[in-house]
Amino acid sequence: MIDSDLKLATFDMDGTLIDGRVIFSLSDRLGFSDKVRQIQSEDIAGHLKTKKIAKLLEGIKVAEVQSAVASIPLMKNCEFTISELRKRGFKIGIITDSYTIAADFVAKRLSLDFYAANRLELKDGIITGDIKMPLGWEKIDCFCRISVCKRYHLEEFAEKYGIAMVNTLAVGDTRSDMCMIQRAGVGIAFMPKDPDVTSATDRVIHKPDLAEVLDIVDNSFKS
Ligand SMILES: [Zn+2]
Structure with missing residues (x-):
């Protein structure tokens, strides 16, 4: 069943x-x-890169990762944009090829609905170097071949919440985000780091201010 009022933002x-x-x-x-x-x-x-990088983290305490995340500021107008999207009927979450330790911290800070990320294996609060990657590209034949296929997870969350793909929004900045930006009803390249990301959509934001997303949303979705 598709819920026509509900929208999804990843x-x-x-x-x-x-x-x-x-x-x-x-x-x-x-x-x-x-x-x-x-x-x-x-x-x-x-x-494969994600797997190799996880090996470099062997022996590091979870608390070190949490304090690294906590030291990074939110993007300009992040909290405002999230609260405005919520008012517009969006379920909101993170799809990242970073780690659940980090995504969980940011999701809690912003009271988000969901996240998908790589899970670092832990033993007594210490990272072992092993990692559980959600993948997903192998199931839908996506070109990305990264640790967390964002298109696959966008489709999964849309299905879980009963939201039509036309009512989905995806926002990202790197090549990792291209497959979800192209698949979403409204895909936005935010401060794109690569010309391929810029050309993946005609909706591009070059200003480091998330509130710019709201203008695009208000012009793109029927309310
Ligand atoms: Zn993908």
């Missing part, structure tokens, strides 16, 4: 809801950002 986290990237905040603090950058530049599928 946001990327790093560089979209928050003005920074968790893995770099963490690796800068602990002195291994060069290793992260090196893995990210490798010519392998995204999900």
Whole structure:
């Protein structure tokens, strides 16, 4: 059953809801950002990079990750935009290829409805280096091949809440977000970091202010 009044908004986290990237905040603090950058530049599928980066986190305390996330400010007008979307009937959540520890922190801070992210395996509050990746691209033959296929999870959350794809909004800034930006009823490239992301949609925001999303929403969805 499709609920015609309800709408769904999915946001990327790093560089979209928050003005920074968790893995770099963490690796800068602990002195291994060069290793992260090196893995990210490798010519392998995204999900394999995520697995390699998780190995670098072995031995780090969960509390370190939480404090790295807490140190990153929310994007300008983030809380205002979320509360305005809620007034417009949106279910709102995060789809990120970062970690559940980080997504959970941001989702709680913003009282969001859901999130999808990679789960780092823990033992006594310490990261083991193993990671559980939700994937999803292998089920829908998506081109992204990253650890959390955002298109797959957008479709899953829409189905879960009984929301038609035409009533979905997706906002993101990197190549990881392209598959959900293209699939959503309204896909927005927010401060795009790559020309491919800019050309994935005709709705592009170049100003680091999430309130710009509301103008697009009000012009794109029937209320
Ligand atoms: Zn995908």
